[in-house]
Amino acid sequence: MQYPYKQFVGLLGMSDTVWKCYRCNLTFKEDQLAEMHKSISNHSVSKIKTIVA
Numbered sequence: 001m002q003y004p005y006k007q008f009v010g011l012l013g014m015s016d017t018v019w020k021c022y023r024c025n026l027t028f029k030e031d032q033l034a035e036m037h038k039s040i041s042n043h044s045v046s047k048i049k050t051i052v053a
């Protein structure tokens with residue numbers, strides 16, 4: 001069985017998840033903020049992982 005890459009990465013649990021708007025080049029640490037930005041600006045916001053050293 002094959003798993004999507006994102007799910008596999010999620011198993012590691014060592015990184016922060018942030019939401020990024022590529023149109024504004026903004027990142028949001030809270031999903032509520034990302035959702036708000038999405039609804040206000042009608043931009044698409046992508047969930048990304050950042051590695052914390």
Ligand SMILES: [Zn+2]
Nearest residue numbers: 021023024043
């Ligand atoms: Zn935006």
